[in-house]
Amino acid sequence: xxxxxxxxxxxxxxTETAEPSGSPGPLAIGxxxxxxxxxxxxxxxxxxxMLSAKGDALYVGKAKNLRKRVAAYARPDRLPLRLQRMVAxxxxxxxxxxxxxxxxxxxxxxxxxxxxxxxxxxxxxxxxFPYILLTGDHDWPQIVKHRGARSRKxxxxxxxxxxxxxxxxxxxxxxxxxxxxxxxxxxxxxxxxCLLYQIKRCSAPCVERIGREDYLRLVAEARDFLSGHSxxxxxxxxxxxxxxxxxMEYEQAAVYRDRIRALSHIQAHQDINPQEVAEADVVAxxxxxxxTCVQVFFFRSGCNYGNRAYFPVHAQGEEAAQVMAAFxxxxxxxxxxxxEVLVSLEPAERAIVAQxxxxxxxxxxAVFEPKRGDRRRLVDHAxxxxxxxxxxxxAESDAHLRLLDGVGSLFGLDGAPERVEVYDxxxxxxxxxxxxxxxxxxxxxxxxxxxxxxxxxxxxxxxDDYGMMREVLARRFRRARxxxxxxxxxxxxxxxxxxxxxxQLNAALDVFADLGVEDVPLAAIAKGPDRxxxxxxxxxxGREPFSLEPGDPVLYxxxxxxxxxxxxxxxxxxxxxxxxxxxxLLDDVPGIGARRKKALxxxxxxxxxxxxxxLADLEAVSGIxxxxxxxxxxxxxxxx
Numbered sequence: 059x060x061x062x063x064x065x066x067x068x069x070x071x072x073t074e075t076a077e078p079s080g081s082p083g084p085l086a087i088g089x090x091x092x093x094x095x096x097x098x099x100x101x102x103x104x105x106x107x108m109l110s111a112k113g114d115a116l117y118v119g120k121a122k123n124l125r126k127r128v129a130a131y132a133r134p135d136r137l138p139l140r141l142q143r144m145v146a147x148x149x150x151x152x153x154x155x156x157x158x159x160x161x162x163x164x165x166x167x168x169x170x171x172x173x174x175x176x177x178x179x180x181x182x183x184x185x186x187f188p189y190i191l192l193t194g195d196h197d198w199p200q201i202v203k204h205r206g207a208r209s210r211k212x213x214x215x216x217x218x219x220x221x222x223x224x225x226x227x228x229x230x231x232x233x234x235x236x237x238x239x240x241x242x243x244x245x246x247x248x249x250x251x252c253l254l255y256q257i258k259r260c261s262a263p264c265v266e267r268i269g270r271e272d273y274l275r276l277v278a279e280a281r282d283f284l285s286g287h288s289x290x291x292x293x294x295x296x297x298x299x300x301x302x303x304x305x306m307e308y309e310q311a312a313v314y315r316d317r318i319r320a321l322s323h324i325q326a327h328q329d330i331n332p333q334e335v336a337e338a339d340v341v342a343x344x345x346x347x348x349x350t351c352v353q354v355f356f357f358r359s360g361c362n363y364g365n366r367a368y369f370p371v372h373a374q375g376e377e378a379a380q381v382m383a384a385f386x387x388x389x390x391x392x393x394x395x396x397x398e399v400l401v402s403l404e405p406a407e408r409a410i411v412a413q414x415x416x417x418x419x420x421x422x423x424a425v426f427e428p429k430r431g432d433r434r435r436l437v438d439h440a441x442x443x444x445x446x447x448x449x450x451x452x453a454e455s456d457a458h459l460r461l462l463d464g465v466g467s468l469f470g471l472d473g474a475p476e477r478v479e480v481y482d483x484x485x486x487x488x489x490x491x492x493x494x495x496x497x498x499x500x501x502x503x504x505x506x507x508x509x510x511x512x513x514x515x516x517x518x519x520x521x522d523d524y525g526m527m528r529e530v531l532a533r534r535f536r537r538a539r540x541x542x543x544x545x546x547x548x549x550x551x552x553x554x555x556x557x558x559x560x561x562q563l564n565a566a567l568d569v570f571a572d573l574g575v576e577d578v579p580l581a582a583i584a585k586g587p588d589r590x591x592x593x594x595x596x597x598x599x600g601r602e603p604f605s606l607e608p609g610d611p612v613l614y615x616x617x618x619x620x621x622x623x624x625x626x627x628x629x630x631x632x633x634x635x636x637x638x639x640x641x642x643l644l645d646d647v648p649g650i651g652a653r654r655k656k657a658l659x660x661x662x663x664x665x666x667x668x669x670x671x672x673l674a675d676l677e678a679v680s681g682i683x684x685x686x687x688x689x690x691x692x693x694x695x696x697x698x
Contacts, residue, residue: 084146104155111149120162167387179372179384187217219364236261338398342440348374351448464612475552480623482557493530494627510630559584
């Protein structure tokens with residue numbers, strides 16, 4: 059579905075830009091921008107965007123009548139304070155018209171998810187859900203966990219709320235149906251059964267320990283079970299077990315018994331298995347303390363596939379119905395909705411939301427608040443979970459904010475830091491050196507803001523930690539000066555914490571002096587004698603090194619940040635080292651693919667021997683032409 063681009067301006071370019079003058083204030087300027095856009099705005103459905111002077115999206119909204127809806131922003135005295143601030147920040151607008159209000163809602167949800175405007179209700183969710191895939195592109199189907207686009211041919215069952223839930227189910231399915239989980243390449247090259255066959259989790263079709271007809275029967279049973287026919291499958295297995303036992307085929311009866319136990323194990327881990335609900339998401343919302351928790355339970359084929367809690371970001375006082383509507387729009391912007399969405403309260407414009415989801419799914423989607431029966435009990439259960447999750451979150455947030463206050467007091471900051479950046483390096487004698495930056499704020503660790511820096515300087519001595527730290531900080535803050543020179547985009551830290559002692563701190567001070575960064579507080583945390591946790595020393599410019607009492611909560615908090623930076627840096631280093639181990643000198647030679655690389659390695663034995671080979675020796679390799687031999691020789695002997 060494509061929205062109709064019938065607006066007056068190119069939607070990718072600002073339509074009006076406010077020119078600051080001496081007398082009017084920011085609010086008056088914002089109102090003037092809106093009024094100028096209203097002069098040519100249509101009355102059709104569509105989506106509007108408020109933009110800042112830098113072109114960043116401040117707010118994305120949809121309207122049945124664009125002109126009527128946007129006109130409300132031109133009367134700031136009737137707006138809440140939050141929207142008055144938005145109008146004051148508005149320097150331009152963009153408008154896209156659509157055919158219907160449903161199209162506008164779908165477009166609005168996609169834009170909010172992509173642009174994350176400051177004044178919208180935001181669902182910060184970057185995780186995809188795992189599925190179970192029963193492949194359909196091989197003669198011997200495979201059962202595996204799957205994430206991402208459904209590009210592979212086969213049948214997908216899910217979503218599951220977490221990788222743990224899908225792994226647990228897969229393990230039980232392997233015991234119940236003995237389907238292979240190995241990749242096709244391994245399957246094709248097996249000459250004897252693997253360990254999974256020995257522990258009775260695979261029927262070893264790779265070496266024909268089972269016939270294809272019998273294997274496909276297992277596939278069909280697994281498909282039926284995942285499609286919600288578990289009771290029938292269990293009855294069939296029980297009948298076969300009794301037949302085998304009556305025929306004194308006790309080993310076969312034991313196989314059926316183990317399969318029945320595995321199926322029972324799957325069902326035993328389902329907290330609730332409603333008989334009346336085959337395919338539904340249960341969405342429950344609870345508000346307290348100006349915050350919201352939305353708990354989502356996934357039910358597919360009559361089974362509970364787990365739940366996940368979300369904490370949408372919004373202004374205090376936002377109505378629950380508005381938050382629910384915004385959540386549903388953004389949550390299903392990149393997910394396929396089920397046939398039923400059971401909610402704890404009706405979202406704003408429920409009919410429009412349901413119609414938008416139906417249009418996206420290509421089938422009727424029911425969005426409603428059940429009042430009684432199994433569906434109501436499911437909603438109540440989800441609501442209890444939302445209430446408990448929000449309580450835990452608020453308690454953790456209060457404790458976290460107190461710790462940040464303590465950090466601000468410890469390092470003499472003006473208040474609790476909103477953004478703390480912690481740096482560490484990892485290497486082995488200078489090889490595959492990586493710098494890591496982790497970020498923490500009022501809501502905890504901000505993993506989306508983590509960054510790793512592959513050390514590029516070729517003139518560093520192996521193991522020069524000070525030089526590595528200088529490179530990391532120089533690259534980080536040069537980029538910050540370029541991308542956020544006015545420091546209004548939240549990219550600058552309120553505190554930089556470095557894992558190390560006075561030497562690392564001096565290296566950081568040198569970088570800040572070179573870049574002219576004068577107002578970013580710096581501190582270093584060094585392990586105490588014998589690297590004992592609890593005896594750390596802190597180094598701050600202009601102060602003598604100091605330590606905190608071993609039981610101090612602020613010390614424990616800073617240790618956790620330091621350890622997280624170390625974990626992230628060493629993990630990035632290991633990834634880089636693993637990639638380097640799998641690389642060859644031949645990978646950098648233009649025109650050398652897998653076939654030529656294999657021929658060279660078979661002839662010379664090692665990539666280093668290829669690099670040292672003469673031109674005549676290279677020409678003697680089967681499959682290597684004279685021109686290619688010359689190219690390889692020139693690559694390794696550029697001065698030749």
